[in-house]
Amino acid sequence: MKLDRRDFLKLSGSSVIATSLLSGVGSFTFAKKMEELSLPKPSRNSPRVVIVGAGWSGLTVAKYIKKGNPNVDVVLIDKRQEFFSCPVSNLWLVNLVNLEFLMHDFLTPANRHGYHMLTGTSVIDVDRGGRKVYTDKGVISYDYLVLAPGIDYYYEAWIKDPKDIELAQVRYPAGFIPASEHIRIKQKIQNFEKGNFVLTVPPGLDYRCLPAPYERATLIAWYFKKNNIPGKVVLVDNHPDPPVKAKGFHYAWDNLVKGYVEYYPNAGIKSVDVNGRKISTEAYGDIDFDDGAIYPMCKAGDIVFKAGLVKKGERWPEIDPLKYHAVGDERVYVTGDSRNQPFSKSGNTANTEAHYVAKLILAKISGKDIAYEPPRTLCYSAVAPDGAIWIDLTYKYLGGGKFEFADVKLDEQPKESNYKAYIEWAKGLYRDMFA
Secondary structure, eight states, X not given: XXXXXXHHHHHHTTOEEEEEEEOSSOEEEEEEEOSBOOOOOSSTTOOEEEEEOOXXXXXXXHHHHHHHOTTSEEEEXXXXXXXXXXXXXXXXXXXXXXXHHHEEESHHHHHHHTOEEETTOOEEEEETTTTEEEETTEEEEOSEEEEOOOXXXXXXXXXXXXXXXXXXXXXXXXXXXXXXXXXXHHHHHHHOOSEEEEEEEOSSSOSBOTTHHHHHHHHHHHHHHHTTOSEEEEEEESSSSOSSSHHHHHHIIIIISTTSEEXXXXXXXXXXXXXXXXXXXXXXXXXXXXXXXXXXXXXXXXXXXXXXXXXXXXXXXXXXXXXXXXXXEEEEEEOGGGOOSSSOXXXXXXXXXXXXXXXXXXHHHTTOXXXXXXXXXXXXXXXXXXXXXXXXXEEEEEETTEEEEEEEEEEEEEEHHHHHHHHHHHHHHHHHHHO
16 A cells, blocks of 8 residues: 555644654654644634745735734744845855844744744645645644745756765855855855855746846955955856846956956856866866855745645746636745746845735635736845945736736946945845834
């Protein structure tokens, strides 16, 4: 008799299951408590919204559902104990902002707005038929579920051996999933003595934060120049040019950090040799490096796959492009960087769409409908302590799941006023999530 994962959960009842999975490089052990968690509701008949992932999207959805209807019971779950911001983190890597600027506690907004905040809690599975979320602390029933786990990485396109993928994650972390990866990269930058510091840019337009790899390359180059480090940033890009703000980045490379960035556009990365520290490309052959960060393709967070929302061979879920709910299941929503709409996977986009998703769920609870509101992408990129560039746009729906940019504004001339606006932008969004 063959049991799948959900059969196993059902047969387990209220027992505690200890599982140990051994692999070549380590082990993973957890205990699943199958009891229903006792979480008080505002009233006996309060509908419950469970949100998985307390990032820029999940935090915003939780806050604005409670603000819109305090009678709705909201449960926000995150495996972390504290919030670490991926947006603005490139500035921290080169000491332009302190750690406190990126970190926030989850408990203050939960207390202020009256939602349950389960920190240090891992979501193991989702039973959409029974409307239950399985965590390592117990089971939580839901009326509506929001999956906002962010991204995961897809190394397999460049690295085939699972052991080498593990080595890439440890030795050359991408730095787009907080926060250990960022700490590791910061240490690498500060300890770098000489040579080639490589950064890769994934193909396509569905990786987290389109301009971030170029901002990171520019700021690391600035750090090397400032500290007289005899090294350069080797930027291996699968695009012909940065997809956004290209003029501004090229200006910085040619004028502000000249000689410290070696750019390889249209590289066509074929493979990454982690042990040999070599990137094989179609356009330039093999590119050697001394240290760096390998940023592979992205995919939806693991729980989106476990919830059965991603087709075999795909990396992103099937969701309604305007309503954000899963195709065939209007009680499950996917927001933030795990969604499949062709929007920028960035902080401002996740925050603004979360406002809309909160309205959608509140309207659904009250039996109403609301007009579509596209997200807004306002994105700053620093190129020096006294210079930043930015793009501001929204999206127009064309039908058939297709969108185009709308109301595009752009400033690609590095300015100190833009840098100051960058910092104030971050402060404003922190207030929106945490105040």
